[in-house]
Each structure stands twice: as structure tokens, then as C-alpha cells.
Amino acid sequence: MITLFYASLLTLLALTLAFLTGRQRFKTGTNLGLGEDFGMLQITRAHGNLIENALFFLVLLFLLETVAQIPNIYLLIMGDVFLLARLAHAYGITRVDGKSIFRAIGTLATILVLFVQSIWGMILSLSWFSNNNWGF
Numbered sequence: 001m002i003t004l005f006y007a008s009l010l011t012l013l014a015l016t017l018a019f020l021t022g023r024q025r026f027k028t029g030t031n032l033g034l035g036e037d038f039g040m041l042q043i044t045r046a047h048g049n050l051i052e053n054a055l056f057f058l059v060l061l062f063l064l065e066t067v068a069q070i071p072n073i074y075l076l077i078m079g080d081v082f083l084l085a086r087l088a089h090a091y092g093i094t095r096v097d098g099k100s101i102f103r104a105i106g107t108l109a110t111i112l113v114l115f116v117q118s119i120w121g122m123i124l125s126l127s128w129f130s131n132n133n134w135g136f
Contacts, residue, residue, distance in 0.1 A: 002072060003062040006079040010054045010086065017047035017090060042098055046090040053110050057082050060117035068124045078113050085109030 021043050024030075028037040034044060061079065064070045089106025092098075 002075045002079065003058060003065050006061060006083065007058050009083055010050070010058070013083075013086060013090070014047065014050055014054070017043065017050060021047050038098075039094075042094045045098075046093045049089060049093070050086050053086070053114065056114055057110075057117070060114070060121055064117060064121060064124075068121070070120070078117060081109055082113045085113065 024037070024040050024043045028035055028040055030037060030040050034040045061075060065075055085106045085108075087106070088102040089110065092100035092103025092106055095102070
């Protein structure tokens, strides 16, 4: 249920960014691609970057929740940090010239959460493999 919660919140964020992308397309008359508008680039990257990272986050969260049975508090911490990171990144990338401390914080926090999830998953997987004759 924790993965479902964060998948729902991240989907709402993705829908919001998709709406903002559509609004920017309408405003600039850009039907396809980015056109010449820097704001178009910013909002499409905010949306695209969320999608690129959320996929890995949700898959790893689901597996850590169901297969590894990680305690809920750790899953909730990772989920909260990831969600806040993606909000900070989306806000930061859409500021003037795309330069913002929020973008940097969002990027670093996203990488940290994905790194922790990946290492935790590898440790648990290798432990399982070693206890089960490498799967044979």
C-alpha cells in the first residue's frame, strides 16, 4: 500500500506537469518539440525528468516493500524524500535560466534515494543468492 500511495502522488505531480507543458505549448504555439521558447524546454524537462526517475523509484520501492519486507518507516522516509526532491527539482528547473538551489537539492536527493534503494536491494538479493546456492 505504501507504493500505491507514492505512485498516486507522483502520478498527480506528473499530471500537473503535463498540464503545465500543454499550457506552455498553447501559449507559445509549439505543437511538437520545443520550438524557440526556453520556458518550453524547462517545463518539458521537469516533466520528463520526473518520469525518468519515478519509474526506477517505484519499481524499487515496490520490491523492497513486498519481496524484501523492509520496515514501513524506511519506505515512508524514502518516499517522502523522493517526493519532496521531485517537487524541488520541478520548481527549481522552471526558475529563471533553470538555475536554482531547489533544482540542485532535488537532483541530489533523488540520486541519494535511488542509490540507497539500489544498494539495499543488491545487499538483500546477494544475501538471498548466497543462501540459496545462487538460485539453483
